[in-house]
Amino acid sequence: MTPAPWTALSVTLAVQTLAAVALTTPSVMAPAVSPQIGVGAQHVGWLISLAYLAAMVTGLGGGALSQRHGPVRISQVALTASAIGLALMAIGHPAALLAGAAVLGVGYGLPNPTAAEILSRHAPAARRGLFFSIKQTGVPLGVAFTGMVVPALMAVGSWTQALLVLAVGLMGVMMLIGRKRSLLEGNAAPAAAAAASPGSPTAEGLRQRLLEPLREVLAFAPTRRLAIASLVFAFTQVSFLTFLVSLLKLEHGYSLPLAASLLAASQAASVVGRIGWGHVADRWVDPARLLGALGVAMGLAVALVGLAPADASASTMLALTLACAVTAVAWNGVFFADLVRLVPPERVARSTGATQFLTFMGGVGGSAAFATLVSLTGSYSVVFTVLGVLPALTGLVLLAGARRPGPGPAQGTGPG
Known part of the structure; x- marks a missing residue:
């Protein structure tokens, strides 16, 4: 295998x-920072919703x-x-927090379409599903x-300094991946695509760029x-x-480092889960059935997190967060895949940008609805x-639909 596939995957x-x-980062910082800026920790949900709203629109284009x-x-x-x-966000003013959340959303909305373009060019066809699954472990x-x-950064400095350190690190990686542009893009690809893609600044040109991919996916x-x-998942x-960190700190009495470490530890399981479920879908179980089963399982796992008593041990909560992570x-x-x-x-x-629009719509709805329900009920556990x-x-609907006979999909068939 040439170096390009592995470079593509690494980038x-x-x-x-x-x-x-x-x-x-805002969600992890929220329980500690919110008292300093005079808002409830649950209001970070509105910032995340704004970020996902920006990501929705950005991803379509x-x-x-x-x-x-x-x-x-575009990855840069x-x-x-x-x-x-x-x-x-390091400025700390409410207006700067809102602006920062929107710009974070722009940064979050672009990686999936760009990765799809890179991996569809360079990932070996026989391993394409695995490459996409590994890429998705980035989350x-x-x-x-x-x-x-x-x-750790907040322990040795202020929260604003921690944000600036992370920003500098991102800019460093941005410059590094630029060195791989010629290998992964080639010289002619962007120019050819520019000639073929709608370049009109008119409303019709914007419609073709933003709405047509969504129409194709939904058709x-x-x-x-x-x-x-x-969207639902x-x-x-x-x-x-x-909201997991806020639940653990505010209702279970965990310290911020302990609550954040439980979230961090659970993510190792989700890395294995993403790759493992992709392999299962390729080899043994129809993806629609597998997604349905995962939906039922994640519903049970999330509900159990809410039902856990306030004095539940760290090991119990770790087990529950692991169950959520792998589903x-x-x-x-x-x-x-x-x-x-x-x-x-x-x-x-x-198609990735269009489906991502609905995926991120779920992100917007999830953060906003959860924050609203916490404000109404006063309880993270209930929500x-x-x-x-x-x-x-x-998940039950997906499982029921998967049992009904229908035409099997084939590579190269698709919307519109």
Whole structure:
């Protein structure tokens, strides 16, 4: 195998990991920082919702941007945006926090379409599902890194200094991946894509870039089912990742380092889960059935987190967070492997951006709804318990649909 596939995997994994670090940092900091700025810790959910809203819109155009300017260049833009978002948040003013969250969303919305473009070019066809699954481990790796490093940075300096240190690190990696641009893009690809992609600044040109990929995905039944399931599962995943630390610190009395370390430890299991479930889907179980089973399992796991008594031991809560990690944070590899199987290679970036729109819609809804329900009920535990119903019902619907006979998907068939 030539060096290009492994370089492609390394670059896409690094970008995905660091984008996740940037987006997760506010949630890890929230319990300690919120008293200093005079807001409740649950209000970080609104910042995360704003970030996902920005990511939704950015992702829709991400495929066209990647084809027009090159996926490595747009990956550099993603890391730059994430660094700027962290730096803005370091200002500490509410307006700067909102602006920073929006820019973080821009950085988080671009990596999936750019990675799809890079990996569809360079990943070996026989291992494409595995490569996408490994790339998707960047999210739990980023969460784990944040849970370990951010409290340590805050222990030796202020929270604003911690944000600036992370921003500098992201900019350093941004410059490093630029050195791989010629290997991963080639000289002619971006120019050719620019000539072929809609370049008009008119409303019609924007419609083709932003809305047409979404229409294609929703018009094709298999990708439509995937997209809707991803919305619900992302709703659950983002709620779990955003509010677990606050639940453990504020209702179970754990210290911030202990609460963050439980979140970080659980992510190791989700890394194994993402790769393992992708392998299972390739070898033994139909992806739709596997996604349905994961939905039921994540619903049960999240509900059990909410039902755990306030004096539950750290080992008990670790076991429950591990169960959430291998379900609610590990479905993504199966999702992307199946998406790549369903659509032709030239539409992978567009379809990824479009399905990501609905996935991130779940992120927006999850953070905002969870924060609202915590404000209404005064309890993180109650909301975690109720949250488990949604993915469980979705999983049952997927399992029921998978039992009905239908045409099997084939590589190269797809929307529109």
